[in-house]
Amino acid sequence: GDNVDRGVHNFLVQIRSMEDHSLMPGIITGDIGPKLGYNNMDNGFARFNNVIIPRRNMAMRFTTVDETGKYTKKHMSAAASKIAYVTMMQVRALIIEGVGKLLGMACTISIRYSAVRLQGFDEKSKDGKLGKTEVQILDYKQQQHRLLPLLASSYCFYFVGKKSMDDLNHMEKCIIQGTGNISKTRVSDIHASLSALKSVTTAIASDGVEDCRKACGGHGFLQCSGLPELAGFTVHTATVEGDNHMLPQQVMKVLLKLVDAIHNDNEEAISEWMQSDSKYLVEPLQKSINGETETFGLVHEKEALDVKNILRAYQHRSARLLFEAA
Structure with missing residues (x-):
């Protein structure tokens, strides 16, 4: 009016x-x-x-x-606004899980094809001559390097999508029942994580399905292989529910709030961040902002293969990149 x-x-x-x-x-x-x-x-x-x-x-x-x-x-109550937010994030979690399945389908087709497709002869025959039996193309390291990391990624995407959906369903239940302390910072942190995951997983899956198709040579170009349809089906995920070039900006916007909270020594905000999945960033950022250096030593080279040490190195790398960007 x-x-x-x-x-x-x-x-x-x-x-x-x-x-x-x-x-x-x-x-x-x-x-x-x-x-x-x-x-x-x-x-x-x-x-x-x-x-x-x-x-x-x-x-x-x-x-x-x-x-x-x-x-x-x-x-609108804070709970109602959070519920609307959670619903949007649930869709992104489904996409992450979905591209894991699609990439897994493509890997299944291409790896099985590579196990039955024979090409080239084994040069390591006993008499120094070429062997009489052709080699499975899956035995070539190039083919393994091409396909096996994608297979591992498909498992990773599927499980992180399932875990994200479980966390969101639990959060939704807590908000509806009024149980648990779901802060705005925690909701924003999960939103940033899912925005980043959606962008990364759909990009890797789209390129990965196409590479699975190429790894099958001319057969991968045939519709009967199922790979062209999978490639077309997967590629739309890079655009739907948030363009992959826009989502990282949302991630950075949230992470810069963490840097600002630490820089201004906002104890209340820092306390909320410590309840989120990004709590590992707090201590390294505090040291970087205060001009301190964070180091950790490995006594034996085998310790470099320890998952905990690898994770800690990646966490430090994330904090350092965020500090430099800020």
Whole structure:
């Protein structure tokens, strides 16, 4: 009523007649057409030209418009706003888990193909001559280097997606029941983690499925291999639910808040960060900001293979890169 742009809101709109299922006046719908992949999903469009709907068709749980046209925004509890946030993050967790499955499918096809495809002869025969039996291409280190890391990645993506979804479901339950202390910082931290994971996993999976296809040579170019369809199906994940070039900016925005909290010695904010998954960044950042040097020594070279030491090195690297970027 007061000519102010209130942003995006949800409305229920009847698009077809209840009598003959024809489109209502002023409404045009259609399919957007064939896509590079994901064609089992129908993506359509709708155009509305001077379509009038009842006022009560507006979703008015948090915002209302009365008979006079007065717009009122209700107070949204912190829990309600967090629930909306969690729902968005659950979709990203599903995508991360999904690309793990897709990459796993591609790896299964290409590795099995590599186990039965023979090419080249074994030069290490007893009489110094070429062997009579051709070699499985999976025995070539180049093929192993190409496919096996992708197989490992597929497991990683699948399990991190499942773990993220479990954490989000637990968080959602705590918010609804009012149990547990789910701070805004913790929600932001999980959002940053999932934004980063979505960007990284979908990029690796998209490139990985395509490389699996190439690793099968000419057979990988055939539709009957299943790989071209998988490649087209996977590549859309780089765009859906957040473009992969935009999401890292959201991650950095959240992490810079941590640096700011440590720089300003904000004890309350630091305490909240210590309850998040990014707590490993706090101590290294404090030392870097105070000009201190963090080191840790390895007594034996075997200690360099210890998962805990590898993880600690990566954590230090993350903190250092964040400090330099800030």
